Amino acid sequence: MVISRQYLPAQESITDRYALGYLDAVSEYAALFTGKRPQPLNLFIRNHQYFKDEKFVSGRLSFGGVVYPDVLLRWDLYRDEIVVLSPDNHDIALKKENVGFAEVHGYHIFYLRPDHLIGCPPVGYYIRLYSGEYLLLEKLTVNLFRDVTQRGRFVYEATLSTNFFLLKDGEYFKINSRRTLLKFFDSHHAELKQFIHTNKFKYKHDAERMVLEVVKQHEKLSRL
Numbered sequence: 095m096v097i098s099r100q101y102l103p104a105q106e107s108i109t110d111r112y113a114l115g116y117l118d119a120v121s122e123y124a125a126l127f128t129g130k131r132p133q134p135l136n137l138f139i140r141n142h143q144y145f146k147d148e149k150f151v152s153g154r155l156s157f158g159g160v161v162y163p164d165v166l167l168r169w170d171l172y173r174d175e176i177v178v179l180s181p182d183n184h185d186i187a188l189k190k191e192n193v194g195f196a197e198v199h200g201y202h203i204f205y206l207r208p209d210h211l212i213g214c215p216p217v218g219y220y221i222r223l224y225s226g227e228y229l230l231l232e233k234l235t236v237n238l239f240r241d242v243t244q245r246g247r248f249v250y251e252a253t254l255s256t257n258f259f260l261l262k263d264g265e266y267f268k269i270n271s272r273r274t275l276l277k278f279f280d281s282h283h284a285e286l287k288q289f290i291h292t293n294k295f296k297y298k299h300d301a302e303r304m305v306l307e308v309v310k311q312h313e314k315l316s317r318l
Contacts, residue, residue: 127180143172143236143252146199150179156194171236213266229261272297282315
């Protein structure tokens with residue numbers, strides 16, 4: 095078992111530490127690096143709380159109305175923050191209200207703002223899995239659970255939970271199981287049940303793929 099220490103420096107403003115010379119050095123990317131540095135967790139976590147990879151990876155980012163084609167970033171699912179890496183290797187949490195979208199690991203992530211639509215999910219970052227007859231969103235959340243002690247320290251397990259939201263006719267519907275998925279589609283229920291069986295989809299093991307393919311299959315059946 096590998097235990098990694100999750101540590102981030104104390105919160106402070108980048109603009110408090112660097113003069114104009116620093117901002118000139120990062121040129122048009124300067125706006126990304128004027129946020130706050132996340133508070134340290136100071137915990138021993140068995141795995142990690144980031145989307146796909148705890149390392150910073152190259153992604154495409156829309157921030158403050160400007161699209162940045164190549165930014166080192168990662169998505170902290172525990173804090174629900176998009177974090178970028180500054181040129182001097184500091185973590186900077188982006189202001190959520192300024193984030194248009196982030197594209198990383200082949201996914202489109204955006205910040206869902208308050209909405210008046212029925213069943214609208216809580217504000218936060220969501221993955222837009224599909225946009226067709228329905229809008230399909232995926233919400234990922236990490237919770238930290240205290241597990242065992244090792245050398246006098248508590249060890250925490252980062253546990254991922256997933257929910258899906260379908261937008262249809264101005265109303266959101268929450269999907270969190272095979273049953274709620276099939277219940278949503280009253281029409282073509284039998285065909286979709288057979289489709290799941292034929293493709294050996296298991297919600298517990300691959301919910302994202304199952305929900306996405308069932309939504310697409312329902313659209314296909316509806317056009318017949």
